Amino acid sequence: MNFPPLLETHLPFPRRQGKVRDVYDLGDRLFIVSTDRISAFDWVMPNGIPDKGAVLTRLSLYWFEQLGVENHLISDAVPVEAQPYDPDGVLTGRCMVVRKAQVIPFECVVRGYLEGSGWKDYQATGQVCGIDLLPNLKQCDVLPTPLFTPATKAETGHDENVSFEVMCQSIGIPLANELKEKTLGVYNRGVELAKQRGIIIADTKLEWGWFDNRVILIDEVLTPDSSRFWPAESWTPGKSQASFDKQFVREYLMGTTWDKNSPPPNLPEAIVEQTRARYIDAYERITGKSF
Numbered sequence: 001m002n003f004p005p006l007l008e009t010h011l012p013f014p015r016r017q018g019k020v021r022d023v024y025d026l027g028d029r030l031f032i033v034s035t036d037r038i039s040a041f042d043w044v045m046p047n048g049i050p051d052k053g054a055v056l057t058r059l060s061l062y063w064f065e066q067l068g069v070e071n072h073l074i075s076d077a078v079p080v081e082a083q084p085y086d087p088d089g090v091l092t093g094r095c096m097v098v099r100k101a102q103v104i105p106f107e108c109v110v111r112g113y114l115e116g117s118g119w120k121d122y123q124a125t126g127q128v129c130g131i132d133l134l135p136n137l138k139q140c141d142v143l144p145t146p147l148f149t150p151a152t153k154a155e156t157g158h159d160e161n162v163s164f165e166v167m168c169q170s171i172g173i174p175l176a177n178e179l180k181e182k183t184l185g186v187y188n189r190g191v192e193l194a195k196q197r198g199i200i201i202a203d204t205k206l207e208w209g210w211f212d213n214r215v216i217l218i219d220e221v222l223t224p225d226s227s228r229f230w231p232a233e234s235w236t237p238g239k240s241q242a243s244f245d246k247q248f249v250r251e252y253l254m255g256t257t258w259d260k261n262s263p264p265p266n267l268p269e270a271i272v273e274q275t276r277a278r279y280i281d282a283y284e285r286i287t288g289k290s291f
Ligand SMILES: Nc1ncnc2c1ncn2[C@@H]1O[C@H](COP(=O)(O)OP(=O)(O)OP(=O)(O)O)[C@@H](O)[C@H]1O
Pocket: 017, 018, 019, 020, 021, 022, 023, 030, 072, 098, 099, 100, 101, 102, 103, 153, 154, 155, 207, 209, 218, 219, 220
């Protein structure tokens, strides 16, 4: 590894810090910098994964190009306003200038396979987010049809799964239907493309926003931070899968004494390196390009 992870940026524009990204307000546009921060169990880890922000940015750019859905991307270059503050070019390759949208406050989740909170829900209720499913499904089984299972975007803490009815009550039936159709459309297209590369996209989370009276795709798209990617060749229902996402970090943390209610411990170098390799592997497999 040549460079230390980029954990934080300081540009003189109004900043909103997400768990992973630093978002600067440039007036009518936003400047989104993907740092190398990594979060797990709603905590940001004290150390980062070198190049993670660049990998995720490039993957979102790849999908924006492939998906053919109207999205927020304006440019992947460092904007003129920010250039004086980036003499070493550390932001290059890990940033996007995007249209500032009015965020629709739902995480549009779609699940093609039974894992994560969907699997937990199914074990407890036989349903996923209020949708009845056949009995005897196994962990990581493929679902008969991909399910749209929205969640609220919580300002702090966990996002909460909600039924489609609750979403309809909140934003109206026409918009809820539009988001559902658009989200399933993106997922299905992504699944089709990833399949050709030997990757299963088990589930993903999209965000949408209003721009110019239209609904456009915002945020990151089909990255290992927003999706579960599994290697198709080793997919075996009935257990958790080898994955390209931060599941690796989660599993490491579960093996430590950390209680998930206090600041997390540093990730050891070996975990950092293996996580980095997984992110890069995901990028290279999906895009067919070398990082
Ligand atoms: N085009 C856009 N217009 C407005 N907001 C956007 C746009 N694209 C992304 N965002 C917002 O920028 C933030 C990206 O930061 P990040 O993903 O690191 O945050 P986060 O930890 O997920 O926080 P949050 O829970 O608020 O999403 C998100 O809040 C996302 O909703």
